[in-house]
Amino acid sequence: MPNYVSQSSVVKPLSASSPLIQLEGVRKAFRLPDGRRFEAVKETTLSIERGDVFGLVGKSGAGKSTLLRLINLLERPDAGRVRVAGRDLTALDKPGLRNARQGIGMIFQQFNLLQNATVFDNVAFPLRIHGRHAGPQLAARVDACLALVGLQDKAASHPAQLSGGQKQRVAIARALASQPDVLLCDEPTSALDTETTESLLATLRDINAALGVTIVIVTHELPVVTSLCRRVAVVEDGAIVERLSLGADAPPAAAAHTRLGRDLLRLREGPQHASFEPREAFRA
Amino acid sequence: MPEDIVAILPELCTALGQTALMLAIGLAGALVVGGPLGIWLFLLGPCQSLENRALHAIVGWLVNLVRSFPFIILLVALVPFTRVITGTSIGPVAAAVPLSFAAIPYFARLVEQNLRDVPRGVIEAAHSMGATDLQIVSRVLLVEARSGLVLALTVLAISFLSYSAVAGVVGGGGIGDLAIRYGYYRFQTDVMVLTVAILVVLVQLLQWGGNALARRLDKR
Numbered sequence: 001m002p003n004y005v006s007q008s009s010v011v012k013p014l015s016a017s018s019p020l021i022q023l024e025g026v027r028k029a030f031r032l033p034d035g036r037r038f039e040a041v042k043e044t045t046l047s048i049e050r051g052d053v054f055g056l057v058g059k060s061g062a063g064k065s066t067l068l069r070l071i072n073l074l075e076r077p078d079a080g081r082v083r084v085a086g087r088d089l090t091a092l093d094k095p096g097l098r099n100a101r102q103g104i105g106m107i108f109q110q111f112n113l114l115q116n117a118t119v120f121d122n123v124a125f126p127l128r129i130h131g132r133h134a135g136p137q138l139a140a141r142v143d144a145c146l147a148l149v150g151l152q153d154k155a156a157s158h159p160a161q162l163s164g165g166q167k168q169r170v171a172i173a174r175a176l177a178s179q180p181d182v183l184l185c186d187e188p189t190s191a192l193d194t195e196t197t198e199s200l201l202a203t204l205r206d207i208n209a210a211l212g213v214t215i216v217i218v219t220h221e222l223p224v225v226t227s228l229c230r231r232v233a234v235v236e237d238g239a240i241v242e243r244l245s246l247g248a249d250a251p252p253a254a255a256a257h258t259r260l261g262r263d264l265l266r267l268r269e270g271p272q273h274a275s276f277e278p279r280e281a282f283r284a
Numbered sequence: 285m286p287e288d289i290v291a292i293l294p295e296l297c298t299a300l301g302q303t304a305l306m307l308a309i310g311l312a313g314a315l316v317v318g319g320p321l322g323i324w325l326f327l328l329g330p331c332q333s334l335e336n337r338a339l340h341a342i343v344g345w346l347v348n349l350v351r352s353f354p355f356i357i358l359l360v361a362l363v364p365f366t367r368v369i370t371g372t373s374i375g376p377v378a379a380a381v382p383l384s385f386a387a388i389p390y391f392a393r394l395v396e397q398n399l400r401d402v403p404r405g406v407i408e409a410a411h412s413m414g415a416t417d418l419q420i421v422s423r424v425l426l427v428e429a430r431s432g433l434v435l436a437l438t439v440l441a442i443s444f445l446s447y448s449a450v451a452g453v454v455g456g457g458g459i460g461d462l463a464i465r466y467g468y469y470r471f472q473t474d475v476m477v478l479t480v481a482i483l484v485v486l487v488q489l490l491q492w493g494g495n496a497l498a499r500r501l502d503k504r
Contacts, residue, residue: 097414101413129413
């Protein structure tokens with residue numbers, strides 16, 4: 001009898017409250033061409049809950065992109081731990097890390113699609129390298145991902161034949177192909193015009209709602225944050241200087257102690273806070 | 285004047301065959317050895333997955349070393365090596381040994397330069413999806429650089445068409461050798477003009493074919 005009790009406590013699933021992404025005391029410095037050290041990310045601890053839409057906002061050079069790239073170890077931290085879905089990525093060997101990265105999708109400012117491959121082959125890329133899908137099963141998965149971003153009719157096109165917004169949608173489909181828990185977005189709308197940005201953000205919102213994929217987005221565009229994110233961290237000089245909720249429990253603008261934080265909250269309180277605002281609103 | 289040309293025709297056919305043989309062996313050597321060497325050199329470079337400054341410098345230096353030899357010196361210097369490999373130092377197959385030897389670092393450098401044109405972000409995206417180094421080579425680098433690589437091979441083929449003329453020194457034969465022996469040493473200007481015309485046509489064809497293939501492969 002007591003045996004069963006202890007077993008049930010052992011097989012208890014990962015507690016729902018344990019964060020999906022945990023950065024524990026991570027640090028990253030780069031050596032500049034002139035030999036000096038540049039601290040891109042100072043000692044930082046950050047937790048992101050499963051299903052959240054989390055923004056990292058700051059000026060260019062603040063270290064927000066480096067912070068994002070620490071999550072899938074595109075940058076290896078000089079110190080600290082990176083945990084995603086309970087797994088300590090910093091402790092994994094190369095094959096282990098490759099395996100873990102299948103659960104972490106990523107999209108980029110410059111899309112980074114294979115130019116010489118069709119849309120289909122781009123989306124199939126992660127499936128083929130992991131070798132878990134083949135033949136009709138692979139085609140069905142690619143088709144489903146293209147349907148998610150509304151580009152089923154472009155499967156045979158090459159990226160050069162697509163608009164910027166369509167390229168980013170292909171990149172999203174590619175990132176989602178291996179059914180990741182997390183989607184990392186590095187300035188995904190910075191190369192897009194306002195209208196395209198708005199529809200891309202709608203797609204990201206849908207994906208978060210429909211699939212429960214946790215989204216972490218780096219941007220310097222404040223309207224992107226207020227339109228998409230539930231929580232946000234303001235990054236300045238390699239450190240998180242303020243954390244804010246943008247949901248129903250958001251504080252009044254005056255409560256924020258950074259200028260960027262106040263701007264964000266004010267933008268959120270504005271009459272059109274639900275939608276993307278024109279670029280005049282930028283103060284980042 | 286036409287009798288010079290009529291007299292040379294059988295030998296011209298043999299020479300064409302020899303040139304084709306030397307080029308085929310030399311280019312195959314370049315592809316099989318120089319290609320992977322160029323990829324390795326690229327991967328050893330700054331910010332790449334096998335980054336190793338010392339090894340990159342050493343391999344780069346070796347590549348430059350072989351490329352700095354005048355081909356005729358290489359041809360003679362390699363005679364003992366050629367004899368070991370082919371059992372003889374005379375003939376088109378023997379001449380193909382130094383030809384390959386020179387073509388390998390030449391092509392390796394061209395490959396390295398072409399791979400550098402692949403945007404870093406695309407390689408990074410593949411890393412972020414969990415691709416192995418080998419998958420990045422075969423599914424990213426070679427796919428994205430393929431039209432440049434075809435043009436590199438075209439440049440190599442054309443350079444080595446003229447290099448093969450020097451192979452006459454070791455009895456390698458070929459069209460270039462024919463031009464020197466009949467056209468130059470025997471003052472048969474018509475033979476000279478004919479052989480040079482053939483070489484001009486060959487070069488144009490190679491370039492045209494290379495351009496056409498590269499254009500077809502390039503979807504950027």
